[in-house]
Amino acid sequence: MRSNQVTIKDIARELGISASTVSRALKDHPDISVETKKAVNELAKNLNYQPNAIALSLKHSKSFSIGVIIPETVHYFFSTVISGIEDIAYEAGYNVIICQSNELYSREKSNAHMLYSNRVDGLLVSLAKETTDFGHLRFFQDNNIPVVCFDRASEEILCDQVIIDDYTAAHRIVSYLIERGHQKLVHLAAPQHLSIGYYRQKGFRDALEKHGLPFDESQVIMADQFEKAIDAVEKLIQSGNIPDGIFAVNDLTALGAMKALKKHKLSIPNDVGVVGFGDGQNAQLTDPSLTTIDQNGYAMGKRAAEILLDRIKNGTANFDPQKYLIDTRLIVRESVR
Amino acid sequence: MRSNQVTIKDIARELGISASTVSRALKDHPDISVETKKAVNELAKNLNYQPNAIALSLKHSKSFSIGVIIPETVHYFFSTVISGIEDIAYEAGYNVIICQSNELYSREKSNAHMLYSNRVDGLLVSLAKETTDFGHLRFFQDNNIPVVCFDRASEEILCDQVIIDDYTAAHRIVSYLIERGHQKLVHLAAPQHLSIGYYRQKGFRDALEKHGLPFDESQVIMADQFEKAIDAVEKLIQSGNIPDGIFAVNDLTALGAMKALKKHKLSIPNDVGVVGFGDGQNAQLTDPSLTTIDQNGYAMGKRAAEILLDRIKNGTANFDPQKYLIDTRLIVRESVR
DNA sequence: ATCGAAATCGCAATCGTTTGCGGTAAACAT
DNA sequence: ATGTTTACCGCAAACGATTGCGATTTCGAT
Numbered sequence: 001m002r003s004n005q006v007t008i009k010d011i012a013r014e015l016g017i018s019a020s021t022v023s024r025a026l027k028d029h030p031d032i033s034v035e036t037k038k039a040v041n042e043l044a045k046n047l048n049y050q051p052n053a054i055a056l057s058l059k060h061s062k063s064f065s066i067g068v069i070i071p072e073t074v075h076y077f078f079s080t081v082i083s084g085i086e087d088i089a090y091e092a093g094y095n096v097i098i099c100q101s102n103e104l105y106s107r108e109k110s111n112a113h114m115l116y117s118n119r120v121d122g123l124l125v126s127l128a129k130e131t132t133d134f135g136h137l138r139f140f141q142d143n144n145i146p147v148v149c150f151d152r153a154s155e156e157i158l159c160d161q162v163i164i165d166d167y168t169a170a171h172r173i174v175s176y177l178i179e180r181g182h183q184k185l186v187h188l189a190a191p192q193h194l195s196i197g198y199y200r201q202k203g204f205r206d207a208l209e210k211h212g213l214p215f216d217e218s219q220v221i222m223a224d225q226f227e228k229a230i231d232a233v234e235k236l237i238q239s240g241n242i243p244d245g246i247f248a249v250n251d252l253t254a255l256g257a258m259k260a261l262k263k264h265k266l267s268i269p270n271d272v273g274v275v276g277f278g279d280g281q282n283a284q285l286t287d288p289s290l291t292t293i294d295q296n297g298y299a300m301g302k303r304a305a306e307i308l309l310d311r312i313k314n315g316t317a318n319f320d321p322q323k324y325l326i327d328t329r330l331i332v333r334e335s336v337r
Numbered sequence: 338m339r340s341n342q343v344t345i346k347d348i349a350r351e352l353g354i355s356a357s358t359v360s361r362a363l364k365d366h367p368d369i370s371v372e373t374k375k376a377v378n379e380l381a382k383n384l385n386y387q388p389n390a391i392a393l394s395l396k397h398s399k400s401f402s403i404g405v406i407i408p409e410t411v412h413y414f415f416s417t418v419i420s421g422i423e424d425i426a427y428e429a430g431y432n433v434i435i436c437q438s439n440e441l442y443s444r445e446k447s448n449a450h451m452l453y454s455n456r457v458d459g460l461l462v463s464l465a466k467e468t469t470d471f472g473h474l475r476f477f478q479d480n481n482i483p484v485v486c487f488d489r490a491s492e493e494i495l496c497d498q499v500i501i502d503d504y505t506a507a508h509r510i511v512s513y514l515i516e517r518g519h520q521k522l523v524h525l526a527a528p529q530h531l532s533i534g535y536y537r538q539k540g541f542r543d544a545l546e547k548h549g550l551p552f553d554e555s556q557v558i559m560a561d562q563f564e565k566a567i568d569a570v571e572k573l574i575q576s577g578n579i580p581d582g583i584f585a586v587n588d589l590t591a592l593g594a595m596k597a598l599k600k601h602k603l604s605i606p607n608d609v610g611v612v613g614f615g616d617g618q619n620a621q622l623t624d625p626s627l628t629t630i631d632q633n634g635y636a637m638g639k640r641a642a643e644i645l646l647d648r649i650k651n652g653t654a655n656f657d658p659q660k661y662l663i664d665t666r667l668i669v670r671e672s673v674r
Numbered sequence: 675a676t677c678g679a680a681a682t683c684g685c686a687a688t689c690g691t692t693t694g695c696g697g698t699a700a701a702c703a704t
Numbered sequence: 705a706t707g708t709t710t711a712c713c714g715c716a717a718a719c720g721a722t723t724g725c726g727a728t729t730t731c732g733a734t
Contacts, residue, residue: 005456005480007690018714023692031712048476053454054400055690057391058719065455073419074618079410086437095451098435100423114432117390118402119342139385143342255622281411285592287624344720355684360722370682392720395689 006047015039026051057119065095066308067115069125071103071152076280077297078126081150084301085124092309094121105130112136121145122308127152129191146311150304153195160311162304162324166196169293169328170203171210173275174247176291176330178211180337182245182273185213188232188257190224190249197224200249200277224249229256237264244272251276251283254290258335273336288334300326343384352376363388394456402432403645404452406462408440408489413617414634415463418487421638422461429646431458442467449473458482459645464489466528466561483648487641490532497648499641499661503533506630506665507540508547510612511584513628513667515548517674519582519610522550525569525594527561527586534561537586537614561586566593574601581609588613588620591627595672610673625671637663 008026012019017036025032025040043049057063066089070078082098089096097115101108108128115123116139123140125147134157140147141159153161177185187204190197201220208215223232229248236242237260248254254276258268266272268288276283276292283290303324345363349356354373362369362377380386394400403426407415419435426433434452438445445465452460453476460477462484471494477484478496490498514522524541527534538557545552560569566585573579574597585591591613598609605611605625613620613629620627640661 009690019691020693020715021713023690024713027692033712036712048479050450050454052395052456052690054391054394054456055719056692058389058395058689058721059691059693061719063391073410073416074413076411079416082410083437083439095434095436095455097432099432100420113387117387118432119389119391142385282619282622285619285623345722346720356721357685357723358683360720361683364722368682373682389720392689393722395691395719396721396723398689 005052006049007052008049011040011043011047011049014043061119063119063121064093065097065118065120066122066124066305066312067111067118067120068096068098069101069108069111069115069123070098071101071126071128073098073100076282077151077278077295080297081126081301081304084298084303085305086301088302088305088309094309101128101131103128103130105133109136112140116140116143116145122312123147124150124304124308126150127154127194129194132156132193144315146308148304148308148311150300151196154193155195158321160307160321160324162300162307162326163195164295164300164328165325166199167203167206169330170200170247170277171207172203172330173277173291173293174204174207175211176332177245177247177273177275177336178207178213180273182269182337183213184243185219185245185247186236186243187220188223188229188246188248188253189220191222197249204247219243223256224253226252226256226259229253230260233257233260237261237266242266242272246272246274248274248276250278251280251290251292254292254335255282255286258286258290269335269337275336283331284333286335291333291336292331294329294331296326296328342389343386344389345386348377348380348384348386351380398456400456400458401430402434402455402457403459403461403642403649404448404455404457405433405435406438406445406448406452406460407435408438408463408465410435410437413619414488414615414632417634418463418638418641421635421640422642423638425639425642425646431646438465438468440465440467442470446473449477453477453480453482459649460484461487461641461645463487464491464531466531469493469530481652483645485641485645485648487637488533491530492532495658497644497658497661499637499644499663500532501632501637501665502662503536504540504543506667507537507584507614508544509540509667510614510628510630511541511544512548513669514582514584514610514612514673515544515550517610519606519674520550521580522556522582522584523573523580524557525560525566525583525585525590526557528559534586541584556580560593561590563589563593563596566590567597570594570597574598574603579603579609583609583611585611585613587615588617588627588629591629591672592619592623595623595627606672606674612673620668621670623672628670628673629668631666631668633663633665 008019008022012022022040025037068085073079086096099111105128108131137147137157148160150162153163189201192198205215221232223229246257248257254274258274261268261272268274276290278295283292345356345359349359359377362374405422410416423433436448442465445468474484474494485497487499490500524538526538529535542552558569560566583594585594591611595605595611598605603609613627615632620629
């Protein structure tokens with residue numbers, strides 16, 4: 001039961017020297033003779049000595065770990081972001097503590113507290129849909145722990161943001177939809193207090209305007225999940241007011257829309273064109289495959305981690321929060337005429 | 338730059354009392370007067386005091402965190418496992434450090450070292466495909482840190498295992514395939530040193546035998562990824578030796594097979610029936626949708642975490658490693674006649 | 675007036691590691 | 705013989721919190 005994990009003291013005792021000497025020997029300090037170093041290093045290897053990172057953290061007030069809070073790992077996009085974060089953190093000798101908020105504000109908050117208790121050196125967060133209060137993030141900032149928001153950011157919290165250019169991307173794919181002959185459009189949207197919700201909707205409206213198409217509020221329908229999309233499109237069909245083009249705020253929502261359309265024997269893309277946003281791996285598997293935007297989650301994760309590590313290194317002194325945009329790509333497939 | 342994170346000493350200084358008193362007051366120790374407690378708690382709240390988990394870990398030689406090593410979070414299955422793990426850990430006040438091996442032994446090993454350095458109280462691991470040496474896991478056991486393997490386990494490392502009943506599930510779905518009239522079968526298999534690879538293949542063979550079908554080694558083809566499946570099926574088609582049923586070791590492999598079949602205008606399921614394993618969210622989106630096995634990753638994650646926490650609590654004294662089987666479900670869709 | 679027992683609280687060690695500073699011994703110079 | 709340098713190493717404090725034990729005060733009891 002008692003654990004026999006070997007410490008610096010064990011090595012010191014065995015060799016009849018002091019712990020400080022062992023410590024210095026292990027890190028090749030010039031004060032220590034070569035024989036002592038040799039003895040220490042050999043014994044350390046034999047005993048399988050592994051430094052206790054916890055003691056180091058306490059000593060240095062630095063944990064060499066960063067916290068990540070994301071809505072849900074089950075989304076392909078977020079897991080690619082995680083990979084990007086991990087690769088950068090790993091290179092720099094940091095480890096990553098990942099938490100899921102499950103889109104719940106309460107969980108996001110308690111995750112934040114847990115991460116603070118563990119004294120992460122920095123925080124990467126993608127906001128839950130519910131989140132409208134940011135005290136838990138300001139708390140980090142008040143304690144000089146840098147915070148970087150990615151993907152799901154908000155203007156109400158002042159911190160570095162790494163986001164995709166939602167507006168431009170939305171504008172682009174909606175324009176594409178229009179130019180391919182889809183004119184009577186509907187947008188399945190996310191909550192507008194999230195910047196992704198707002199900017200994608202804005203891109204949608206402006207693309208309509210640019211092409212001289214009229215706009216009515218009824219063309220924006222709040223629905224950002226698979227099931228919700230099914231319901232929303234179902235309602236549209238029932239009402240007889242069927243659009244000939246749908247811009248969904250994300251791929252899963254687009255797939256939901258497609259499912260409802262197929263059920264009513266509406267042809268995609270002939271009767272209705274559908275485009276999504278944020279190319280997961282699903283988009284290429286459907287029939288027809290989905291024209292969408294590649295969000296490049298991996299690049300976003302890398303960039304966010306780089307910025308955070310930079311803030312950790314250089315401090316948040318002359319703090320001047322930046323907004324970094326990640327490039328997107330229009331991926332043309334079969335769901336548009 | 339200097340962080341102003343408030344400690345117990347700050348409270349003590351402010352109140353003119355000792356750190357020990359503050360500590361005791363905060364945890365309602367009977368030795369402390371109600372007035373002192375009140376003063377301490379109020380000040381702690383005002384100062385936003387949060388206990389330093391690192392100091393606690395060091396003091397108690399217990400970090401209240403568990404490590405998880407998985408091949409890749411991008412797989413739907415693994416992210417559901419993570420959710421299960423997190424839910425249980427969260428309830429018990431543990432936090433979770435997730436690492437990806439990216440199917441690399443070297444990365445798995447260095448992740449393990451990192452987790453040990455951070456003195457996790459337990460380890461949950463799903464082996465990388467490459468892994469055939471288990472020293473990094475034995476190291477944990479030698480230091481009395483419990484290890485539980487899930488999904489990807491090996492007989493060569495003695496620890497608790499939480500796996501699905503691969504054999505039974507494979508036997509079942511292959512039997513289903515045969516009984517629906519597919520007789521000339523091929524199995525796209527995973528490496529045989531992984532138990533999932535071995536048992537799914539075994540289930541395949543035994544199902545053939547049970548139904549009086551002949552078996553030849555050429556019916557088992559090593560291919561366990563989307564791209565590899567495309568290549569493998571492509572080769573089969575080129576050789577003219579086209580099967581009328583394919584049992585893929587996982588869903589993505591099945592989808593790869595389907596893609597190759599479709600490319601050659603072979604009808605699914607009329608010309609070739611296809612079944613997968615481990616229902617991701619993809620399986621229901623394809624056309625035709627894929628008949629497969631639901632692996633129930635969430636349940637697996639919960640179970641694995643429960644077992645680990647139990648081992649942590651009760652120690653690994655009279656160590657008697659168990660093998661726990663998670664129930665699976667045959668999900669009938671459209672890819673079989 | 676003296677004693678004993680509560681009631682409160684502080685001292686100091688501890689967890690594992692680092693690090694400034696001081697100490698010792700040998701070797702060299704004067 | 706005395707002073708100075710060099711090489712090597714240990715002491716002790718520190719990081720933040722906990723905890724056994726002892727110390728002090730107060731108060732009622734005798």
